[in-house]
Amino acid sequence: xxxxxxxxxxxxxxxxxxxxxxxxxxxxxxxxxxxxxxxxxxxxxxxxxxxxxxxxxxxxxxxxxxxxxxxxxxxxxxxxxxxxxxxxxxxxxxxxxxxxxxxxxxx
Amino acid sequence: xxxxxxxxxxxxxxxxxxxxxxxxxxxxxxxxxxxxxxxxxxxxxxxxxxxxxxxxxxxxxxxxxxxxxxxxxxxxxxxxxxxxxxxxxxxxxxxxxxxxxxxxxxxxxxxxxx
Numbered sequence: 171x172x173x174x175x176x177x178x179x180x181x182x183x184x185x186x187x188x189x190x191x192x193x194x195x196x197x198x199x200x201x202x203x204x205x206x207x208x209x210x211x212x213x214x215x216x217x218x219x220x221x222x223x224x225x226x227x228x229x230x231x232x233x234x235x236x237x238x239x240x241x242x243x244x245x246x247x248x249x250x251x252x253x254x255x256x257x258x259x260x261x262x263x264x265x266x267x268x269x270x271x272x273x274x275x276x277x
Numbered sequence: 278x279x280x281x282x283x284x285x286x287x288x289x290x291x292x293x294x295x296x297x298x299x300x301x302x303x304x305x306x307x308x309x310x311x312x313x314x315x316x317x318x319x320x321x322x323x324x325x326x327x328x329x330x331x332x333x334x335x336x337x338x339x340x341x342x343x344x345x346x347x348x349x350x351x352x353x354x355x356x357x358x359x360x361x362x363x364x365x366x367x368x369x370x371x372x373x374x375x376x377x378x379x380x381x382x383x384x385x386x387x388x389x390x391x
Contacts (some may be wrong), residue, residue: 171339179280203379204379204380206322206379206380208322213372213384213385213386214322214372214383215383216379216380216381218379219378219379219381220378223378225379225381227380234384241339257321257322258324259379259380260304261376264327264336265324265339266312266324266327266339266380267335268319268321268322268323268324269321271321271322272299
């Protein structure tokens with residue numbers, strides 16, 4: 171199985187901050203990486219797929235980058251609605267493993 | 278628009294089985310793999326399995342083998358999951374998800390309490 175390791179597990183930030191979350195796979199996954207946002211009590215929502223492609227309707231302040239085994243999600247200017255938990259997921263092989271999540275909290 | 282609607286919350290005793298349904302609408306059902314994912318209280322997301330509605334082939338997480346099955350009905354565009362021999366560790370919210378480019382549509386979640 172491909173293991174996905176996210177860091178940090180949590181972070182504190184303020185509105186307007188630039189936020190970066192990283193995700194490392196246990197092997198190269200050829201850009202087959204997605205990022206999700208989950209608000210409390212809600213289902214996850216797709217933000218980014220294929221490492222850097224923005225899902226329709228997702229604000230442009232979200233961006234993804236990376237290659238091989240290392241990937242990054244960046245929020246360029248944090249908004250109040252962005253305080254949530256973020257997960258990476260590889261869609262290179264089965265099982266479709268997730269990172270453990272990064273909780274973005276109010277500073 | 279594409280939508281997944283799941284059946285309601287369940288409370289089960291240890292050793293029992295549970296079946297959760299996921300009804301798809303607004304898209305060509307046979308054109309997408311469908312997955313189940315669960316989330317235990319305060320925990321992260323755990324992938325459980327996948328079904329190809331165009332043929333019915335399935336793949337399950339190794340830890341779920343023997344207890345977890347997925348089935349689909351193209352006439353009702355529904356994907357079901359069944360989990361047997363429940364323990365307290367199966368207490369979680371269970372989600373169905375459609376795989377387009379990533380899991381691009383999710384059901385609202387079904388809480389299963391054991």
